[in-house]
Amino acid sequence: METVPKKGDAPVLTAGKGISWMAALKRDKWLYLLLIPGLLYFLIFKYLPMWGVLIAFKDYSPYLGFWKSEWVGFDYFKDFFMNPDFFRLLRNTLMLASLDLLFAFPAPLILALLLNEVRKAVYKRCIQTFIYVPHFVSWTIVVSITFVFFTVDTGVINKMIMSLTGEQISFLSDADWFRPMIVMQSIWKETGWGTILFLAALATVDQEQYEAAIMDGAGRFRRMWHITLPAIRSTIIVLLILRIGSFLNLGFEQVYLMTNSLNRSVADIFDTYVYMMGITQGAYSYSTAVGLFKSVVGIILIFGANYIAKKFDQEGLF
Amino acid sequence: MKIRMRKKWMALPLAAMMIAGCSHSETSNSASGSKDTIKIMAPLLSPESPSDKSPSLKALEKYTGKEIKVTWVPDSSYNDKFNIVMASGEMPHAIVIKDKSAGFIKSVKAGAFWELSPYLKEYKNLSQADEKILKNSSVNGEVYGIYRTRDLIRACMIIRTDWLKNVGLDMPETLDDFYEVLKAFKEKDPDGNGKDDTYGMVVPKWMGLGNGSPWDVLQIWFGAPNRYGVENGKLIPDFTTKEYMDALTFFKKLYDEGLINKDFAVMDSAKWNDPVVKGKAGVIVDTGSRASQIQSAMEEADESNKDIIDIVGSLEGPNGKRTFPTSGYSGMITIPKSSVKTEKELKEVLSFLDKMNDKEAQILTNNGVKGRNYELKDGVFTSLEKNNKSLLYEHEGLAQFSMSIPKSEYYIEDQKNKLFQHRKDIITEGEKIAVFNPAESLVSDVYTQKGAQLDNIILDARTQFIIGEIDEKGFDDAVELWKKSGGNDLMKDLNKLYQSSK
Numbered sequence: 001m002e003t004v005p006k007k008g009d010a011p012v013l014t015a016g017k018g019i020s021w022m023a024a025l026k027r028d029k030w031l032y033l034l035l036i037p038g039l040l041y042f043l044i045f046k047y048l049p050m051w052g053v054l055i056a057f058k059d060y061s062p063y064l065g066f067w068k069s070e071w072v073g074f075d076y077f078k079d080f081f082m083n084p085d086f087f088r089l090l091r092n093t094l095m096l097a098s099l100d101l102l103f104a105f106p107a108p109l110i111l112a113l114l115l116n117e118v119r120k121a122v123y124k125r126c127i128q129t130f131i132y133v134p135h136f137v138s139w140t141i142v143v144s145i146t147f148v149f150f151t152v153d154t155g156v157i158n159k160m161i162m163s164l165t166g167e168q169i170s171f172l173s174d175a176d177w178f179r180p181m182i183v184m185q186s187i188w189k190e191t192g193w194g195t196i197l198f199l200a201a202l203a204t205v206d207q208e209q210y211e212a213a214i215m216d217g218a219g220r221f222r223r224m225w226h227i228t229l230p231a232i233r234s235t236i237i238v239l240l241i242l243r244i245g246s247f248l249n250l251g252f253e254q255v256y257l258m259t260n261s262l263n264r265s266v267a268d269i270f271d272t273y274v275y276m277m278g279i280t281q282g283a284y285s286y287s288t289a290v291g292l293f294k295s296v297v298g299i300i301l302i303f304g305a306n307y308i309a310k311k312f313d314q315e316g317l318f
Numbered sequence: 319m320k321i322r323m324r325k326k327w328m329a330l331p332l333a334a335m336m337i338a339g340c341s342h343s344e345t346s347n348s349a350s351g352s353k354d355t356i357k358i359m360a361p362l363l364s365p366e367s368p369s370d371k372s373p374s375l376k377a378l379e380k381y382t383g384k385e386i387k388v389t390w391v392p393d394s395s396y397n398d399k400f401n402i403v404m405a406s407g408e409m410p411h412a413i414v415i416k417d418k419s420a421g422f423i424k425s426v427k428a429g430a431f432w433e434l435s436p437y438l439k440e441y442k443n444l445s446q447a448d449e450k451i452l453k454n455s456s457v458n459g460e461v462y463g464i465y466r467t468r469d470l471i472r473a474c475m476i477i478r479t480d481w482l483k484n485v486g487l488d489m490p491e492t493l494d495d496f497y498e499v500l501k502a503f504k505e506k507d508p509d510g511n512g513k514d515d516t517y518g519m520v521v522p523k524w525m526g527l528g529n530g531s532p533w534d535v536l537q538i539w540f541g542a543p544n545r546y547g548v549e550n551g552k553l554i555p556d557f558t559t560k561e562y563m564d565a566l567t568f569f570k571k572l573y574d575e576g577l578i579n580k581d582f583a584v585m586d587s588a589k590w591n592d593p594v595v596k597g598k599a600g601v602i603v604d605t606g607s608r609a610s611q612i613q614s615a616m617e618e619a620d621e622s623n624k625d626i627i628d629i630v631g632s633l634e635g636p637n638g639k640r641t642f643p644t645s646g647y648s649g650m651i652t653i654p655k656s657s658v659k660t661e662k663e664l665k666e667v668l669s670f671l672d673k674m675n676d677k678e679a680q681i682l683t684n685n686g687v688k689g690r691n692y693e694l695k696d697g698v699f700t701s702l703e704k705n706n707k708s709l710l711y712e713h714e715g716l717a718q719f720s721m722s723i724p725k726s727e728y729y730i731e732d733q734k735n736k737l738f739q740h741r742k743d744i745i746t747e748g749e750k751i752a753v754f755n756p757a758e759s760l761v762s763d764v765y766t767q768k769g770a771q772l773d774n775i776i777l778d779a780r781t782q783f784i785i786g787e788i789d790e791k792g793f794d795d796a797v798e799l800w801k802k803s804g805g806n807d808l809m810k811d812l813n814k815l816y817q818s819s820k
Contacts, residue, residue, distance in 0.1 A: 061424050061425070061427075061428045062401045062402075062404035062405040062421060062424065062425060063404050063405075063424070063425040063428040063429075063430040064428050065405055065407070066405075084802075084803065085771070144586075147584065147586065151581050151584065151585075152580045152581050153579070153580055153581065154581075168580075170580075170581075172581070172584045173581070173583045173584050173785075260523060260583050260584050260781075261523075261583050261774075261777055261778040261780075261781035261782070262583050262584075262778070262781055262782060262785070262787065264774065264778050265778075276770055276771070277770075279397075279398065280420075280770055281420045281766070281767065281768075281769070281770050282401070282419060282420030282421040282423075282424055282766070283420070283767060
């Protein structure tokens with residue numbers, strides 16, 4: 001029996017073959033209407049301001065404004081690449097980013113796997129809630145807490161080390177300690193929050209597989225290795241690709257707040273450099289050029305990672 | 319029907335935009351027309367801005383004969399907002415500039431502000447502006463703003479006198495005495511608790527060079543120049559002088575012997591007073607107002623702590639008594655050309671600013687309205703705002719566009735305590751022995767572009783030298799790096815400006 005669709009029924013979604021796009025537009029007009037706010041959001045707040053990056057190619061002066069400032073082409077990019085700071089910044093940024101990827105990225109995965117093994121549901125949920133808290137603490141507070149704990153003479157950590165070894169470690173001012181401190185702070189702050197996606201993926205793993213594995217006599221680690229990890233592999237890959245895309249975005253606040261005269265040689269990264277040049281020195285065009293360079297590297301990285309993931313027959317991001 | 323509905327929906331945001339647009343054009347119309355209204359942009363440092371109905375503001379409007387509209391911008395984001403305002407073109411008639419930031423200099427070079435030197439002499443108060451401070455505030459000799467007067471001398475050594483008594487020493491007068499005192503504060507148990515838990519001087523983390531850090535002040539006492547010295551008629555950076563290195567070696571000694579806090583490179587300057595108030599350290603080198611803060615904090619903790627803190631304006635070094643001055647002003651009031659288009663309008667704004675310096679206006683901005691904010695009995699001033707902050711906020715913000723030229727004529731509560739008197743003495747004495755920065759008014763393009771990085775090189779090397787991470791050779795290497803990174807260009811540029819400014 002054939003039913004005539006009544007007015008107001010949800011339109012039937014069929015393949016668009018044979019229908020002109022005008023007709024498709026007319027048919028799903030309400031759906032497209034729903035799309036408008038989202039599109040407007042991206043147009044107005046994401047794409048429109050993006051034209052601002054053009055000041056990287058101009059000698060921008062706030063008084064003259066965007067239109068009256070002179071075009072200078074790639075001058076600022078040349079300046080940047082010729083600058084002796086360039087390699088130092090690149091090295092510092094890459095080092096910190098690599099350490100971050102190496103240590104801070106797997107941390108939530110490991111924690112999620114551990115939580116997954118917790119038997120008591122109440123206990124597990126309590127832990128989950130508690131470990132989300134640091135995510136909501138601002139970097140300013142995190143850095144202040146770090147100072148209180150790690151400073152020499154009055155810091156708790158140094159008092160303990162002092163009583164054990166008779167010496168103090170200048171965690172905050174020793175350049176060698178800068179990177180470990182940054183990575184540890186990141187782990188402390190974001191690991192709990194990072195578990196959310198992994199835990200969601202873990203919840204979808206087919207329980208029967210575990211039962212079968214137990215019948216076969218597989219231990220905990222075997223089950224984790226052969227069932228859990230392969231099951232959430234695609235989630236891991238997607239998160240990894242996203243992480244690589246923001247590889248160079250190390251977060252300005254944290255690094256800026258941790259910087260001082262004694263660790264600046266390793267602490268200067270692109271983000272802090274852009275701040276120093278752009279906001280404090282008023283070199284808008286130059287710092288925009290630096291920022292643009294960073295973004296271009298980010299895009300290359302995300303496409304590269306996606307390509308490699310696909311090469312290895314994994315689900316990519318797009 | 320349906321279509322019309324949709325159109326109405328679309329019309330809503332459009333209407334909102336139009337309303338916003340209208341209000342904008344309205345204000346800008348009045349801006350370019352007659353100058354019955356003066357629009358000012360100023361930083362806000364108090365928690366609350368004076369409202370439109372503030373009695374002080376109303377009285378000020380009556381006195382100046384202009385309607386005053388102030389755009390208050392939180393102090394912390396003032397420079398960012400300034401750049402945005404410059405870019406937007408919607409400019410007020412008078413803008414407070416906090417410092418000669420790169421953004422300001424760029425706008426000056428693009429011709430955004432009136433050059434005021436030819437006009438100032440026509441006005442009763444403005445014509446009496448101090449030549450030296452006017453020059454300090456200028457951009458290579460050209461005056462783009464009317465400076466806001468501040469005490470020229472603020473630096474001093476703050477010390478706990480009870481500790482001094484406990485270790486049996488007199489008030490230090492020379493740098494050698496100073497060292498003795500710091501050493502005694504560390505070793506002779508000044509708080510008498512039998513434990514080795516005190517040290518001499520507190521030094522916090524500091525950003526920037528030559529802006530009044532304890533090191534900067536001590537360098538001057540040691541005989542080093544203020545940022546730049548003059549040798550054979552040419553400017554040289556202070557860190558290439560022998561006196562500077564002597565000062566650094568002294569700092570290193572203080573650090574090595576534990577006479578200053580070990581964490582000075584990272585210590586938060588907001589907690590600067592704590593070690594002194596809590597009885598861990600006995601000396602701070604900073605402004606006199608900090609001494610008053612510490613004194614009142616200590617009195618709050620224990621009433622018997624009266625008159626416990628004292629100050630010394632300068633310690634005698636190898637080159638005699640010297641002191642570190644401020645530039646004598648804090649920011650200035652500029653007049654943009656895009657909102658004040660003609661000379662006639664400019665003169666209107668200037669005569670308004672001139673009036674702001676009359677005694678009546680100074681009192682309104684700094685003290686408020688008589689009978690409401692303060693009382694005057696037989697010429698003795700008493701504030702009525704002690705327990706009523708909202709009264710204070712009625713006029714506190716207005717002081718941000720008060721210039722106090724030729725001199726401050728508002729009331730200051732007569733404080734009978736010793737510390738307050740000492741601060742006054744130090745200011746009078748200090749003006750004679752102040753060591754000025756010969757390049758204060760010079761604005762070099764090189765410094766605008768690379769100044770922060772160049773300063774950081776020296777700042778970092780100074781800290782590294784003090785804690786012993788680098789030696790004298792390492793410091794020389796840093797100076798070489800400074801030269802290569804743009805320091806040589808900077809000196810060439812500054813010297814050119816210096817010669818032509820003479």
